Amino acid sequence: MSWIGGKKALRDEIIARFPLDYSRYIEVFGGGGWVLFHKAPERDFEVYNDFNPNLANLYRCVRDHPDELCDELRYMLNSRLDFDYVREMMHSKTDIPDIKRAAYFYQLIRYSYASGLDSFGAQPHSMWNNFPLIHNACERLQKVVIENKDFEKLIKQYDRPQSFFYCDPPYYNTEDYYEDVGFTRKDHERLANALCSIQGKFLLSYNDCPEIRELYSRPGIIIEGTTRLSNIAQRYEAGKQYAELLISNYDTTAKIKSHRQLSLFDLYDESQQILKERKIIWTSEANSHLTSPKP
Numbered sequence: 001m002s003w004i005g006g007k008k009a010l011r012d013e014i015i016a017r018f019p020l021d022y023s024r025y026i027e028v029f030g031g032g033g034w035v036l037f038h039k040a041p042e043r044d045f046e047v048y049n050d051f052n053p054n055l056a057n058l059y060r061c062v063r064d065h066p067d068e069l070c071d072e073l074r075y076m077l078n079s080r081l082d083f084d085y086v087r088e089m090m091h092s093k094t095d096i097p098d099i100k101r102a103a104y105f106y107q108l109i110r111y112s113y114a115s116g117l118d119s120f121g122a123q124p125h126s127m128w129n130n131f132p133l134i135h136n137a138c139e140r141l142q143k144v145v146i147e148n149k150d151f152e153k154l155i156k157q158y159d160r161p162q163s164f165f166y167c168d169p170p171y172y173n174t175e176d177y178y179e180d181v182g183f184t185r186k187d188h189e190r191l192a193n194a195l196c197s198i199q200g201k202f203l204l205s206y207n208d209c210p211e212i213r214e215l216y217s218r219p220g221i222i223i224e225g226t227t228r229l230s231n232i233a234q235r236y237e238a239g240k241q242y243a244e245l246l247i248s249n250y251d252t253t254a255k256i257k258s259h260r261q262l263s264l265f266d267l268y269d270e271s272q273q274i275l276k277e278r279k280i281i282w283t284s285e286a287n288s289h290l291t292s293p294k295p
């Protein structure tokens, strides 16, 4: 489902950079789950996490009660009046049972403008068309652990040498786009400190800005620049690109190189092209004059 900051446009590039071997996959800022749902369900142990309690509850209900959730959604109306009522209920202190709360939240995502949860989208949309998606998601999530923790606690809890964390935090300067969780400027630093001291591997996606480049220009870290089509800007400027950073503490070319060795001509050319087009902004080797201690 669409979600603010969702990685639909970047998911292939992200998965192409996953490490070759890991036995725990942890998606720290799960949101709409675009990467988790696109990734093959291998035999690894998988965790979906988001600090937004409504998202974690929605995914738990999709996994454990898909039929009851569809029943709750069956007669929801695509109407402004209904939308405003549900939004008010979700903001009130009323105690709403989990499945009903999941249905309300799903309704807000599906019927709001640009999935911002706030204002009615006034777009044609059949709720019933979502039922097969809910059942597919239920199957995919069967063995996925769903958590609702702040990133720092989660990272500490699941960190092992064989863990791989994919992190897609609120972007710098867009912290207040996510209404049920408060992310602050300080949290970007807290995240960098947590990630730069783990035993496992991490891959992090961010908007390209000087503050984040500076924060991660540290020994052992690789910063790569990439671009993607900007979903929102497509509405008024077709083809508009958005600059992103992919930051890691391991060599992200290993998977592409291993495909290259296994493949014949077509894929070989494609992977060669991907490797050639890589735009490395920072590695401690290339910038060792900046990171090595002064004599």
Ligand SMILES: C[S@@+](CC[C@H](N)C(=O)[O-])C[C@H]1O[C@@H](n2cnc3c(N)ncnc32)[C@H](O)[C@@H]1O
Binding pocket: 003, 004, 005, 006, 007, 008, 028, 029, 030, 031, 032, 033, 034, 035, 049, 050, 051, 052, 149, 150, 151, 152, 168, 169, 170, 171, 178, 181, 182, 183
């Ligand atoms: C950019 S979105 C993730 C989008 C997701 N990768 C996707 O493709 O849909 C960032 C997410 O971080 C979550 N978040 C904000 N603060 C958090 C925190 N302290 N710990 C964990 N998750 C948090 C937000 O609720 C939001 O869903």
